Amino acid sequence: MIGLDTLLADGEAVGGGRWTVSGRWQGGVPVTARELRLRLFAWHRPSLYGIWLEEETETGRLFLSPFTALHYFAEPVVSVHTRVEWSEKLQQAREAAVIFKEALEKGWYAPDPEAWQEGRRSWKLLLPDDRLQADGRLLSGNPAYAAWFSAAIEEQIDSHPAVREAWERLAAEKPYLLEVSPEVQEPQGFRLDEEEWLVAAGWKKDEVPFRTCFQLAEPDLDSDGEAAWELRLVLQDKQDANVLVMPSAEDRLPADWAAYTDRFLRDRDRCAELIPSLEELAWQGGAEAELTDAQAYEFLQEGSLRLLQAGYSVFLPSWWEELSRHRPKLRAKLKGGGSKASALFGADQLVQFDWKVAVGGVELSEDEFLRMAAERKRLMYIRGRWIQLDPAFVAQVQMALRQSGRKKGLSFREILEMHLLQQEEPGAGSVSEGDEAGAWKEQLRIEVELNTQMAELIGRLQHTERIPAVEPPQALKADLRRYQREGVSWLLFMRRFGLGCCLADDMGLGKTVQFIAYLLHAREEKSGGTKTVAPALLICPTSVLGNWQKELERFAPSLNIYLHYGPQRGKGDELEEAIKEADLVLTSYNLAQIDEEELAAIHWDTIALDEAQNIKNAYTKQSVAVRRLEADHRIALTGTPIENRLTELWSIFDFINPGYLGTLSAFSHKYVNPIEKGGEDELVMQVQQLIRPFLLRRVKKDPAIQQDLPEKYETKAYVSLTVEQATLYENVVQELMASVDHLTGIEKKGQILAALTKLKQICDHPALFLKETGAATWEDRSSKVSRLMAMVQELRDEGDSCLIFTQFVEMGHLLRRMLEQELGERVQFLHGGVPKKQRDEMVATFQDQGLKERERCGIFILSLKAGGTGLNLTAANHVFHFDRWWNPAVENQATDRAFRIGQTRNVQVHKFVALGTLEERIDEMIERKQGLSQQIVGTGENWVTEMSTNELKELFALRREWMGK
Template identity: 45%
Template sequence: MSEILPSGEPAVRVLHGFVSRDGGLNLWAEDGAPGALAKGGRGVPWHPSAVPATELPAGERREPALLTLPSTGAGPLPSPQVGVPPRRGVRRPRVWRVPAVGVPFVDADLAAEFDGRVAPAVRWLIELCGFAASLVRRGRVLPGVRLDGPRPAAHWRPVLIGADAARHATLLDRMPPACRAETASGAEARPVRPGDSTAEVAGAGELLTAALERLVDGLARTRLAEAGVTLAGDGWLAALTGEPGFDAPHDELDELIRALDAWFAQAARGAEVRVCFRLSDPREHEPVMPGEVPLPNDAWRLEFLLQAADEPSVLVPAADVWRDRFAPLRRWTAHPQERLLAGLGRAARLYPALGDALREAHPVEMILDTEGAHGFLSHAAVLAEAGHGVLLPSWWQRGSGLGLSLRVRTPEPIAHVLRDRTAGLRDLVDYEWGLALGGRSLTSDDLADLSRAKVPLVKLRGRWVFLDPERLAAGLAFLSRGGGTMTAGDALRVTRLLPPEDLPLPVTDARGTGWLGDLLSGELDERLELIDPPAGLTGVLKPYQTRGFSWLVFMDSLGLGACLADDMGLGKTVQLLALLLHRRDGPALLVCPLSVLGNWQREAERFAPGLRVRVLHGADRADPASLSVGADLVLTTYATAVRDADALAAIDWDRVVLDEAQHIKNSAGAAARAVRRFPARNRIALTGTPVENRLAELWSILDFVNPGLLASAHTFRARFAVPIERYEDEEAAARLRQATRPFLLRRTKADPGIAGDLPSKRHVRHLCGMTTEQVSLYRAVLDELLERLAEPGETRRKGLVLAAMTKLKQVCVHPALLLKDASPLPGRSGKIDRLEEIVDRALGAGESVLCFTQFARFGGMLAPHLAARFGVRVPFLHGGTPRGARDTMVDEFQRARRPGVFLLSLKAGGTGLNLTAANHVVHVDRWWNPATEAQASDRAFRIGQRRDVQVHTLLCLGTLEERIDRLLADKGVLAERVVGSGEGWLTALSTSELRDLVALAPEAIVD
């Protein structure tokens, strides 16, 4: 696994935990830089990444544990917390031996002793221990007897009712699979996978019960010892504080158990109804009935109620209890008045102010002033933890929401900016800090009211709020810094992306005037002024395209780079051309893949014939400096941009635009380094996939359009990539969305404003049989592979596997592709027979077909066969097709009046082309990356398509194609991350796993 660690990163150690069958808590650790997998030997193998027990937090040494963990033939899978890509291969549960220590209790301090990361299983154990400590602290335990040992044993057991029962159920439902991974010696391995529903797994409930009872018993004994409580004697009572084991005659033991069970049942029934307190602020008072005295304007009402613990919605006011109106509670208790008084008495020990109410014969409520209300709110958590119901105003649950506010003032109004283009990230703006509450800035009068408040509970702008005195003091001290000036770029960084570490409070309200105010407030989408398309644009923009064009104009007018990340087929090209027509202050450079260079020429001629377009490409290309003179748009490819980087960097471009910007996703690559050198007033990126695998790709694109705005790659990785990718940190993800929203416009085909403009796309998988010739060739390739792998000393395993995979896929397509003998195609392949059926039906219905293959040699054989079979011209576009010829092919296919067939290689024709004349797409062979195939399918499924699109995928039944397709379907949108973009992951499989994957099923042959 060491070869897949990110370069330059130290090994990461991860602390794991599990529950043993007797309820004990255990810890073990994994090293991100494992040793070699032990070979040979007998018994259960050692986990190659396991950390020795001596390096674990202090605990009791135990025998090495046997854990069932997700694995492949190459070894156990690294846990996600290690931060390396998962090992590829067929996953199966396998038992591994790990050094472990047993611990009586797990908390954050214990976990902090370990120099590394903490896995979810340990965090769950910490939560479980906290729950057990809470039960003991609140007295939610009763004594009992255990009969699972050689002698009866006294123990303390938890009483789980009401909220505690709900919390117990939540813990069970959230138990990580790793917590129940221990396997008895010789037991059959059982699957342990992330995403398992633990509540349905046999044994999970028993493990949780055993662990909770063991924790409660140990904690109760510790608390009694700390309090100096010792029960004398040698029987059961003494065993509750001393040694658990005791002796008793059978008849006495049976009687004791019956009595304790009855006590436990009575306690559970008595706890089914509890006292509940409901606090209402002065504005929530009910209308006064005739004859009643109204409450003062600042009076708070604290009502007493009885509540069903397992049905919190059942509430009976104390007044009705005393009037014998407690019908809703009869199901739970027959003595509600006793329950009310007893509950109030217990609560008074925690909240002494209740003593005044208990002096009354029939206590119903308390009327409090603001200071008294604050006193109750301060005790609310203690009362709730003790098992009482507590209902508080909704604003209390939201907290104070105290933060910093920032006000900025741009020197020029937006109209002046748009006219004279004087704005930019380097512009100085005036700023002033303030305090905000709930996202609203506090005025000087508000601050004066806060300073006069005697308690943290204050009424501000007609609503009650609670302010933490320490946070308020820190915020007020920060305001003493005053205001000043900063650049517009700094204002964006401070408020949206990288708040300085010394800010005492988060920035919750950022506003300003002009363009910067729109960006800071996040209200650009609502306030964006739509601009009419330029006069030179031939064609009508759709509403969402007009909005995208207007957004590009707005960003361009400010000198801010922009990333237009619309889905493929939504018209990024026409939106960019409209921008180029809107304002031309010099030559613009557009860099794109070779496959779409001609498409940009054609689209410019079609939508913007007034643009002067030049092409920088080919061996005899002109000098870039002379080519740019008098040009509005210079088109070039990424390869040419790298070769001519020096010459292109010497030109002052008005705009530099990257199409298919994912080509610079590797910030250290040659293309990314080259385009960053090109000077430009403004930069724009066009891409349908701003993030393919890692967030570093998004940073590379956005750092191109606005250099430095997202800070360095290292800072971005620490603040966002690591928390989001490794720990699924939702807060970090939200901050990243907020930070990138001003510079990235992302629309998908599923968006409500766009979906109505597109037809539907339907996927059909065709399972094709194989002919006798295909089956015999498939078996021959498979036998040769297994025979070579069995040879001793074979060192070219990876090459053998990859070569065999290619041959097996070729056999599935057609024997002639493997044999390379140019033999005739008809009647020898189940796939070709099915392809002919699909094409025949499509042409008969007057519809055209796109046909993709990754084998260019086979395309050369298939094109004349289809042309002869259906009497139509079948062009074949592949990587060796000259640019002029490919442009002609696309143009003729799009303009053809008769339905036709267009054959393309997947690499050359899979991106950038607009082929909406076809509404059938056929993938003859599998390119085991769903994203690549989806891009190819979207050549037809894009703006301009008026018919439903059908995507046909041909698979050979009972072969590796069907099995891998099933794997991709199971993994869904993450499939490309699991199996990669090719067949390389197959080389990690063991020989037996390969045999299972590529074996030929009996149903494969249909000849």
């Protein structure tokens, strides 16, 4: 571009007080945004010489904020090398900017009261009379200019924190300066005129020497006749707040205030605008009026607040503030003090009590309260004190009394719930909702006054160490650890009062043996040597049915166990007949749903759920079916009462104590949603307070527990075969038996060993035997895999790590895929094909617990040959033998990868056994001849090949009772 070519500048207002500037050279060539900055703003410091200006690249336009536009247009300084011609629109804007700048400097502006009360922070230009004729013509009829000027002032306010804070403080102190809803005139219920608004905002000085105040005077109860409440107008001297004047008919105002009588009258009329019920008041002497009880109550409760919000001072009786702070309460005082707590049995057992109503520091009996409520007064004077009877509170109490009257008492569950919430959250009620009783509990504060025995009982529920110790039953074939004895005592204590409970100990702490001890004690205590007591019912995952049967045989051989499982299980009358002599009925969650009608027809002594997280989804058919079953006592056994959501805890608690946490919708509204959105520590504490008496959880990391545990604890995980597994197993056995009699020597041995391998593969997973790869489904096809998944999930939830040994490489790959898919975390697999460098890296990754979460590995699968010796893997405190080597020495060597020097935690070893198969028979042989195991099975599996045909049939035969349903 050459020399002094002319730049033609143009622009327009674009809303919100902003302006645009664009340009083209005289020859018609558009000017870029960069050139505009250099030519027009090179000397404009407030915009940092144009750098801070926004631009529109496509058009080359620059955008100016309201104040920047005002400042620049008032005194544009352009480049000396550029000649500028302004468009007519910008020329007018420049003239307006000069006026605006002078107005800002000389204070010719004020807030627009009408706009502020409509929710718009707008400002008006106030030109002196001598400028109106000349400048007013330029500005009139151009709303864009008015918006520009107002926005420029707002921008200046926002750029000065002290000024902005002053306006915000004013708005907070005087809410009546702000927006008024056109539908409901709130908060003040009226609009101030311009003069009043500017005075209230402090923009203009108020010449009136007094402020109008309202005073409510209580009735003179000592006077003769009907006393009434009085509302008085009082004028307070602005210079001396101690000077108060009440206008009278003879002398309405002091002489020096007389000129402002209109202000006093206007304020009196405004009272009626704010409080419609006072519109027809008869003012005596112009400044005093009588109020009914209802009008006085409304004035205290709402009218006084409206007056305060409108900027008036209000004087109320001195007792009102204290009275309004006292939340009315309904108290249930337990009758008597001599009855023993043991007389109570059952969470729904009714307890007799007396009702008391506490209002404003006065305690009323039930009869007194109902008599006063019948008078329908909101304010009453009793025993030298004023009390308020809010209609909503009265209705809630009346409903509560009706409810309790129908039931003739409070249930023990209700007393406990109210007491716990009363301790944790003063003013809280039940979390119940959805029924008439729940409606009044939700809002009404109910306090329970406990007698000595009830207080002792609830104290024990909250402090388990106070629960009396119970000696283990003699029929129990096990030595219980200290914490296990405490667990059994707790279960029996809860049973004594019919309170459902959840034993939530960590995996490996012996929930199974604690329940067995509880069951033995309960049967001995209740049966008295007879067999007429209803049996207990234990529901568990199919994968652990066999484990329970084995543990019961081991620890409680005296108990009569009935297994409700398989296609031949009893139905209807047949089932009732079959369980007559049973102490415990075992069944699965799946069958509890399928056979719901048969199981629901029986009233059980106890129902226990193992792995109770299986009913975590409250609305599944399985969960609903289980919660419908009836029993005298309900127990949940789980190491993970909450896996992902708080609603899972509700589902378990709705099983053990139906209705205790209210409906799921109410529990979700009050607790789940707020807690899962933002933490809400107070709500978390409330939930803890509610559930603590019914949930006993001990963790392995507790030092007291660790002292009580052995360094290495071995358990068997017994699982049954699925129908698919059993069918495949039976086919392999039949093929072997059909051919083995015709074979000899090496050929016979090879056939037997091949069958052994096939059977072991089938026990692991059908996909391994069928050589399925890729996307083959694995769910519900192997009880062994299902059990492993559940156990690994639980230990990972507890922050533990594990080793999983298998002798089949393909099984290792399959387990890795399954675990990664199910748990969503990294899983390593070490086998013979892994190079040494990668092998060392895998070990280092597993051992290094300092790695970031996404880099760590808490699950390590190893083939028994490749990983059974020579490795130090002490980061694991769980060892799984997924399939057995049948050589204790080899298995112990593998276990010692974790149980060795450097291990700081107790190690739990889990050995899987498929029930009804050769795995169970060989495991029994090893257990019977542990001392000779090296001689018998020390050479691996070759000893099996030396068996006769009959011995092979006995070893391989599948016991039918362990086939799937």
